[in-house]
Structures are given as structure tokens and as C-alpha cells.
Amino acid sequence: MKSFRRICCFCFLLPHFIVPSDAIDTLALNETLADGKTIISSGGTFELGFYSPDTSSKNRYLGIWYKQVSPVVVVWIANRDVPVNGTNGLLKVTDQAKLTIFNGEGTTIWSTNSTRLVQKPVAQLLDSGNLVVKDAADANPENYLWQSFDHPTDTIIYCLGLCFL
Template sequence: METPTLFICLYIICLSVFGLSTAADTLSSGQSMKDGEKLVSTGQSFELGFFSPGNSKNRYFGMWYKISPETVVWVPNRDKPLTDSHGFLTFSHDGDLVLVNQSKSVVWSSNLSRVVKNPVAQLLDTGNLVLRENSSLNCDDYRWQRFDHPSDTLLPGMKLGWDVKIGFERCLTSWKSKDDPFPWRLYFQVEH
């Protein structure tokens, strides 16, 4: 057996025996994601995890381009930063995706309107984070999607303006500074 083939075989054996794997694109019920861990979309386009912008010591949960980590495209806890690295992302008992601080207080929630019994959060290559029942892959069955909640970046496939179906207005707001993603004065919305 040639050396490259032997190396590949050993790598596959190590993956199966020791349970090693590349970064996942999903978080399932019963799992949580701690500071230092990441979700990576299947095509390696986006990452989701914890970060501190610029010179800030605060920790935020967010999404960025994998090839350009400094280009953050979504921060759900913009107005409620974590003050340490003990926060984690998990599911509540009714299936909400929640960001929790060290004292286990909810800092951010997907605020679902109905219970999801077996939730899965999946990071798609479009930059959309979706929440669905584990048994459903149908995009019409998303219980929640991050594309309905933009921060300061509009990605292909996202919409702005009022969504009559969910009674919600999608708009963009700038960061306060490069060190602080707090929603600031520059505000972009679609006139109706």
C-alpha cells in the first residue's frame, strides 16, 4: 500500500474509532454550544460562534464568513453582550433556541410561537440559520429563520420590509462602533 493511501485509510479509521469529526452544521435537541465551539455550514461558507469585536472584552454570539472572520454578518445579542466566556447556545424545554449567560439567564431567544418537540438548528451555506423539527427538511417547515432577523448585513436571499404573514418588519441597523455591535443610528428600511 502506498503512503498516501495508507494515510487516508488511517485517517478514516481514526474518525470512526475515536469519534473525531469536522465541525458540524447542526445543533440538536439535548446539545449545547459553548464559547470556543462553532457550527460551520456544509460548504464552509459561514461560521457561527462566540467572538469579541475589535478591542472589546465583551462576548457576542454571531455569524461570519469563514474565509473572513472579521466580516460579521449577524449578532443576535447586540444589545445584551456577555461579560465572560461562560455563555452557551442551547434549546429551551419548548424548543426555543436560546443564548444563556453564566447565571443561566436567557440573553437572547428565537421566541417561537409554537412548541418544537425535537428541534434542530442548522447553519445553511446561504448564511441562514434555521430552526426546524428534526424530522423535516422542507424549507416551508422552518419554525424560525435568522433571515427574518437581520442585523447590519443584507445577504442574497434576505428580504427587507414588512412581512404581512408574520407581522414583522425586517430592517438593517448599523453597529455603534467597530468594537460595539449595539444597534445604532444608521437605520435602513423599505418604505411601503
């Protein structure tokens, strides 16, 4: 079962299917992502936002899904055990360098566990499908404070022949 929890990549997408995008792929300190809004990875491969598993559910989850695939294929869920009830959820990067989901009453229902404090924390959705929190001022772009790939779900992500475990 653990093998299903690992996120692996296998080459099914060809480079000519990747479309560069001007979409916003980051969320900076104290910015919020409200339900109904999304961020899209720079190459347009993945999208992050709130969604419901079906139209009859009032439960909302923060997830990552393939942008160009229909029907929607969700590959990662942040708050899978604690949904937001209704469309009033907010995602925010806090000054403690944490991603935090708030419900409509302002109560924290999910948060990352970053332990380092930095000056300019930013969340970024990468074209690999990895959601990362990092210091925007750090010269090493892969010096992550937190990343979703460390908290896999039961989905295998197929991408450009790179394997992310």
C-alpha cells in the same frame, strides 16, 4: 435605511470556491454551543459562534461570519443589545424549540420567539448564512420555526446569485 436591513445576495462567489465540509452545521435539542466552539455551514461558507468586537472588550456576542474571509466579517448578531460578559456564554436549543443564550450564571440573556412545539427541534446554519430552527422530523426542510433572515442586521450577504430577503 430599511434597505440596509434587508439581506440580499448577489453573485460574487463562483462555485469552485465552495469547499464541501464535514463540519457540524447543526445543534440538536439540549446540546450546547459553548464560547470557543463553533458550528460551520455544510459547504464551509459561514461559521456561528461567540466573538468579541475587539481584543480589549470583555463583551461577547453570538454571531455569524464568513468562514474564509480575513479579517472576520460578521454578518448577523443575535444578542447585539445584551452581550455576555466574559467567555462563559452558552447557546442551547431548548425543548420549547427556542435558541437561548445563557450567561455564566445560567440566566437567559437572549432567546428566539418560536411559538410551536415540536418533537425534535434542531438549529442549523445554512450555506446562505441563515440560522434556522426547525423540526428534524419534518419532511419539508424549509418549514422553519424561526430563522435569522427574519431578523436582519445592517449587512448584505453576497452568495451564489440567490437573493434572500
